Amino acid sequence: MSLSVQNLTKKYGDKVVVDNLSFEINQPGVYALLGTNGAGKTTSIRIILGMLANNGGKVLWKGKPLDPVKSNVGYLAEERGLYPKYSLLDQLMYFAKLRNVPKKTAMDRIKYWAERLAVEEYIFPPKVKGKRTSKANRADQLSKGNQQKIQLMAALISDPELLILDEPLSGLDPINTDLFKSIIREEIARNKYLIMSSHQMPTIEEFCSDITILNRGKAVLQGNLNEVKKSYGRINLFVKSDVDIASYISSFDLTIVNKTPSEYHLRVKDEKQAMEFLAKLINDQIPVVKFELREPSLHEIFVEKVGVVHEEK
Amino acid sequence: MKKSSISGWKNVYIFTLIQTLKNKAFIITYLLLIILMMVSMPIISMITSSERQEFDEPIPVKKVYVNNETSFPDMDFTGVHSDDRLSHISFETMKEAYDTVADRIEKKEQESVILTLTEKEGMYALNLLNANESPIKDIHMQLLGETIAKEFDIYKINVLGIKQEQLAMLHAEVETKVTLTDVNGAPILEEDTSITNSEYWFIYGILIVILFVNSFASGQIATSIVTEKSTRVVEYLLTSVKPLAIIIGKILAMLSAVLLQMISMVVILYASNKISTVLSGDTKESVLSRYLPENIFQNLNLMNIIVCFVLILLGLIFYGTLAALTGATISKLEEISEGLTLFTVTNIVGAYLGLGAANVLMASGVNGFVTFTFLFPLSAPFLLPGAILTGKVSLGLAVGAIALQIIFIILLFWFVAKVYETLILHTGNKIKVKELIKLSKTV
Numbered sequence: 001m002s003l004s005v006q007n008l009t010k011k012y013g014d015k016v017v018v019d020n021l022s023f024e025i026n027q028p029g030v031y032a033l034l035g036t037n038g039a040g041k042t043t044s045i046r047i048i049l050g051m052l053a054n055n056g057g058k059v060l061w062k063g064k065p066l067d068p069v070k071s072n073v074g075y076l077a078e079e080r081g082l083y084p085k086y087s088l089l090d091q092l093m094y095f096a097k098l099r100n101v102p103k104k105t106a107m108d109r110i111k112y113w114a115e116r117l118a119v120e121e122y123i124f125p126p127k128v129k130g131k132r133t134s135k136a137n138r139a140d141q142l143s144k145g146n147q148q149k150i151q152l153m154a155a156l157i158s159d160p161e162l163l164i165l166d167e168p169l170s171g172l173d174p175i176n177t178d179l180f181k182s183i184i185r186e187e188i189a190r191n192k193y194l195i196m197s198s199h200q201m202p203t204i205e206e207f208c209s210d211i212t213i214l215n216r217g218k219a220v221l222q223g224n225l226n227e228v229k230k231s232y233g234r235i236n237l238f239v240k241s242d243v244d245i246a247s248y249i250s251s252f253d254l255t256i257v258n259k260t261p262s263e264y265h266l267r268v269k270d271e272k273q274a275m276e277f278l279a280k281l282i283n284d285q286i287p288v289v290k291f292e293l294r295e296p297s298l299h300e301i302f303v304e305k306v307g308v309v310h311e312e313k
Numbered sequence: 314m315k316k317s318s319i320s321g322w323k324n325v326y327i328f329t330l331i332q333t334l335k336n337k338a339f340i341i342t343y344l345l346l347i348i349l350m351m352v353s354m355p356i357i358s359m360i361t362s363s364e365r366q367e368f369d370e371p372i373p374v375k376k377v378y379v380n381n382e383t384s385f386p387d388m389d390f391t392g393v394h395s396d397d398r399l400s401h402i403s404f405e406t407m408k409e410a411y412d413t414v415a416d417r418i419e420k421k422e423q424e425s426v427i428l429t430l431t432e433k434e435g436m437y438a439l440n441l442l443n444a445n446e447s448p449i450k451d452i453h454m455q456l457l458g459e460t461i462a463k464e465f466d467i468y469k470i471n472v473l474g475i476k477q478e479q480l481a482m483l484h485a486e487v488e489t490k491v492t493l494t495d496v497n498g499a500p501i502l503e504e505d506t507s508i509t510n511s512e513y514w515f516i517y518g519i520l521i522v523i524l525f526v527n528s529f530a531s532g533q534i535a536t537s538i539v540t541e542k543s544t545r546v547v548e549y550l551l552t553s554v555k556p557l558a559i560i561i562g563k564i565l566a567m568l569s570a571v572l573l574q575m576i577s578m579v580v581i582l583y584a585s586n587k588i589s590t591v592l593s594g595d596t597k598e599s600v601l602s603r604y605l606p607e608n609i610f611q612n613l614n615l616m617n618i619i620v621c622f623v624l625i626l627l628g629l630i631f632y633g634t635l636a637a638l639t640g641a642t643i644s645k646l647e648e649i650s651e652g653l654t655l656f657t658v659t660n661i662v663g664a665y666l667g668l669g670a671a672n673v674l675m676a677s678g679v680n681g682f683v684t685f686t687f688l689f690p691l692s693a694p695f696l697l698p699g700a701i702l703t704g705k706v707s708l709g710l711a712v713g714a715i716a717l718q719i720i721f722i723i724l725l726f727w728f729v730a731k732v733y734e735t736l737i738l739h740t741g742n743k744i745k746v747k748e749l750i751k752l753s754k755t756v
Contacts, residue, residue, distance in 0.1 A: 051551045051738060068552045069321070075552045081545030086332050094328045098321055098553035154549060 002026060002062055002193055003162065008047055009056035010040075010217075017043050019218040021057070023210075028191040030184070030207040032198065032225075034298075035214035036306055041197040042078055044214070045166055048195070049075060061162065072099070074160030078167045078197070080151050082139035088123045088150055089137070092157060099158035109157055117149040117179065145176050152180065162193045169203055181206070201299040211298070213305050221305045229295040236300070237266040237274050240290035245281065252277050263290065321554035325562025326569075329537060333570045343574055350581040354600045358589035361600070371398050372453035374443075376425040377461075378407040378414050383432040385472060390428075392464045399460060415442060423447035426454075428461065439465060506678030508703055513675045515605060516699030517668070522575075523625060523695050524664045530571040530629055531636030531656055535649055537563050538640025538733075547737055556734040560641075564633045571629070612704045620711045621698040627718040628694020634725050635659060641733035642744035652743050659691060667695030674705065688714050690721040 003025040010018040018040045025031045033041045046052040048059050049068045059066045068075075083091055089110065096106030114120040125137050139147055148171065155163065168184070169177050184207060187194060198204055204211065205225065213221040221228065237254070239245065240263045249256065249266065254277065258265040268274045274293050281288055296304070333339055381388060387406060394400040407414055407427065418425050426449070427442040441458050443449045470480055493501040508516070538560070541547040550559055590599040635656050643652040670686035686692045687706060693714045700706045736744065 046548075046738065049552055051548065069554060073552055075549065077545060077548045079545045079548070081548055083332075083540070083546055084544060085336075090328075090332065094324070095549065095553070097324050097328075098550065151549075 003031075003066070003195075004060040005044075005048060005057070006060070007057035008044060008054055008059070010043055010047055010052065011055045017217045018047065018054075019216075021212070021214070021217075021219055023212050023219070023222060025193055025195070025210070028193055029188060029209045030194040030196050032196055032204045032208035032211040033214065034198070034201075034204065034211055034302060038216075039214040039306075040217035041214055042166055043217075045075075045164055045195065045197060049073065049164065071162065072158055072160045074155040074158060074163040076152055076155040076163075076165045076168055078170075080144075080147055082147055082150060082154075084140035085138055087137050088139060088142075091139070092123070092150070092153060095154045096157045101158050106157060109159070110153065113153040113156060116183070117153065119146055119149050119153075122146060123150075144171055145173060148172065149176070152183070156183075156187075160192070162195075163187060164195045166197045167199065168196065169198065169200055201297065201302060205298045213302060215306050221301070225298065228301065229298075232296045232301065234271055234274075234293045234295050235268050236294050236296055237264075237268050237277070238290060238292040238294075239264045239266060239281075239288065241281070242287045242289060245286060248277070248281060248284075248286070252280070268293070318555045318557045319561055320558060322558040322562040322565075325550075325554060325559055326566045329563055329566035330569055333533070333537075333566060334573075339570065346574065346578055347581050350578050351585050354582070354585035354589035355592050357600045358592045361603075369398070371401055372456060373424055373448040374399075374402055374426055374453060374457055376422070377402055377404050377457075378418075378425060378427045379404055380407040380411060380414075380427055380429040383430050383437060385430075385468070388430070388465070388468050390461060390464050392467065393457075393460045396456075396460055399457065402457075418442070419444045424449070426457070430465070437465070437469075506674070506705060507676065508671075508674045508678075508705060510675065511604065512703045513671055515703060516671045516674075516696065519699040519702075520664060520667050520671070520695045523628065523698070524660065526571055526575055527629065527632045527660055527694075528657075530567055530633055531639075531653065531660070532649075533571065534564055534567045534633050534636040535640040535653060535656075536646070537567060538637055539643055539646055539649055539652075542640070542644045542737070542739075543646050551737065556737050557730045560637055560730055560733050564630065564637055568626075568629050568633050572626070612702050616708070617701050620708070620715070621701055623715055624694055624697050624701075624711070624718070627715060627722060631690060631694065631718060631722050631725065632656070632660060632663075634722060634729050638725075638729045638732060641729060641736055642749060644736075644740050645743075648743045655746065663691035664695050666692035670696050671699070674700070679705065684710070688717055690714075690718050693718060 005021060005023050008018055008021040009016065021040075021044055023031065033044060035041045043052065047054045048066065050059075050066070061071055066073075082088075092110050093103070093106055096109070097103075101109070110123065111120075114123045122137055122142060139150065142150070152168070155165070165184070169180055172180060181203070184194070184196075188207070194207075196204070196208065208225060210223065211221070211225050211228070212219050236257070245264070249264065252273065254273075255267040256264060257267050268277070271293065278288070278291055377390070379388065379390070390404045393402065411427070411429075414427055418427065423444040423446060425443075429438075429440040429442070431438045431440070439458065439462055441454055441461075443454060470477075495501055541550065541559075547559070586599045586601045589601075590597055593599070636653070639649070639652040639656055643649065666686050666689065670683045670692065673680060673683050686696055687700065687710055697706060697711060697714055701711055732749070
């Protein structure tokens with residue numbers, strides 16, 4: 001067991017913003033914290049990192065209370081923060097120093113990540129006759145995406161064992177999204193422990209093995225993503241035909257989840273019902289272009305879980 | 314306070330100090346102040362020395378027409394010749410019409426003046442008239458007028474038959490002294506602890522400089538703390554250092570930058586004063602020596618310098634910590650001026666107490682209020698350094714003030730650190746004083 005979050009609780013007055021949250025990360029990989037806006041993801045992360053005092057519970061890292069100042073933890077905050085007027089290199093060296101990274105190692109890592117993230121020209125502006133040719137070596141002169149890259153460099157500067165990424169891909173263009181994803185994959189390959197919070201369900205499905213879905217501070221679903229999906233069964237049926245199959249759907253009493261001009265997204269009771277439906281279509285010589293039966297997506301599970309809880313509330 | 318709570322403060326301190334010193338606004342302000350300090354004394358010396366030189370030379374008035382409208386017979390003003398600057402002036406009773414003489418003075422005799430003596434309801438008036446376009450300046454007219462007035466007084470006394478000795482007796486000061494005695498009837502001697510006018514201005518000058526430095530440093534500290542909060546950098550920093558380390562590093566870095574400015578300005582001022590000595594000509598008199606109390610250098614020993622420096626430093630830390638409270642309670646840069654209200658009020662109260670005590674010191678010397686102001690942590694940094702250098706404070710009292718200052722700083726720092734820790738991720742509106750008081754009960 002490497003990271004253990006036990007019964008974490010946080011209150012503001014009478015309002016409970018994190019309610020008895022527990023989860024464990026026992027092996028390297030990405031753990032996802034999901035939830036709607038205001039569900040308590042960032043608050044939970046801040047408590048884990050010791051920035052916020054909690055009203056109950058504890059966080060253990062390798063069996064001992066987690067102290068980010070003493071442990072090697074990297075953090076990419078949801079709200080990006082850099083000193084707007086200071087030189088980027090000065091800032092990164094400062095962040096490295098705070099994490100006790102030796103000067104030379106820090107410089108080597110900055111050079112590596114600057115090249116990897118294609119921000120060399122901003123951190124090391126070329127000089128002509130001893131003068132900088134570019135003024136874009138300050139955060140306030142960078143685009144949002146480039147600022148995010150510098151922030152990621154700051155999170156990775158100490159080569160952390162535990163990396164916490166709060167909405168790492170928000171606001172990035174497709175090229176930079178792929179770049180960030182490749183770096184996350186590399187960190188996974190290097191056996192790092194990652195906690196990721198995101199609204200982008202496909203990204204979570206791409207990287208995360210285990211998830212917690214939070215709603216109003218409470219965990220409404222937890223576990224291994226594959227097992228969670230399996231528990232739902234293959235009940236999502238996608239059918240595409242050249243002719244109208246509405247009467248068949250109606251006769252089988254199937255629920256229409258979504259309908260596009262060429263495709264139905266149906267909800268079946270079980271796989272047997274789906275097979276009977278297919279058999280009927282074939283028997284009646286209905287031209288079936290697509291027939292796909294699959295587990296629900298994380299997006300669907302999320303909407304269902306959070307939606308249900310919202311309705312209950 | 315655990316050691317781990319402050320580990321990393323040095324990194325915060327070094328980074329903040331370097332970035333502050335690299336800041337363009339800081340550098341420009343610093344250079345401007347240094348240039349100003351460097352040229353100030355020579356310029357004052359040049360201006361004042363030319364005036365002084367002019368004052369020492371014979372004045373350009375050559376003739377005085379005396380227009381006597383009083384009941385006194387012809388008066389003799391040749392007594393003014395005892396002053397070398399006036400010895401060349403001739404006095405002539407005006408025989409022509411006033412307007413004729415006035416017209417002539419205006420057109421031809423610009424180096425002459427008309428003295429009109431009048432008598433009305435038991436009062437005498439002496440009026441001097443000179444040409445609009447003349448080499449005679451106000452200071453010359455002032456000197457001439459004052460000297461003639463003295464001569465007129467002597468003349469009046471002589472006319473009344475009063476001798477100088479009798480007059481001296483009439484004007485002799487009557488001193489009333491109450492002497493306290495002990496049980497044996499022996500007088501208890503009380504030391505005169507009041508300060509002179511120039512000593513007051515010396516204390517006042519130091520007080521204003523400290524007030525200025527305090528305001529400047531506090532603005533810097535609050536801005537630095539709020540910038541980190543508003544830009545969310547603090548969220549990253551908190552993964553590496555504790556809030557206490559951040560706040561210690563920031564306060565000390567900003568104070569170091571301001572102290573560096575202050576010390577270098579004092580050094581430059583000293584150099585500038587030395588240059589003014591060279592420029593003062595034969596007198597070899599520096600500008601500062603003209604205005605500073607004569608006894609100031611008698612009290613300028615190593616111990617006094619150290620005590621003054623410690624007091625100023627503690628004062629800066631105290632007010633810097635108060636400014637940090639502002640930074641801790643707000644999260645937006647645009648709220649800084651509003652947030653600094655508490656600091657500004659406290660700073661002004663401290664300065665005014667110091668100023669009030671300096672006035673009392675000049676009027677009646679050390680009393681209960683002055684002693685309280687010496688010891689009170691809000692006012693001590695403003696008043697004590699000047700008072701020590703004028704020799705009005707004992708070492709014991711200064712040490713007591715330092716001890717009190719340290720206790721207050723520790724208490725204030727503990728509170729500010731707790732507030733900062735509690736509100737470090739606060740992104741809402743400014744915390745009001747009422748909420749702060751409520752918060753103080755929980756931290």
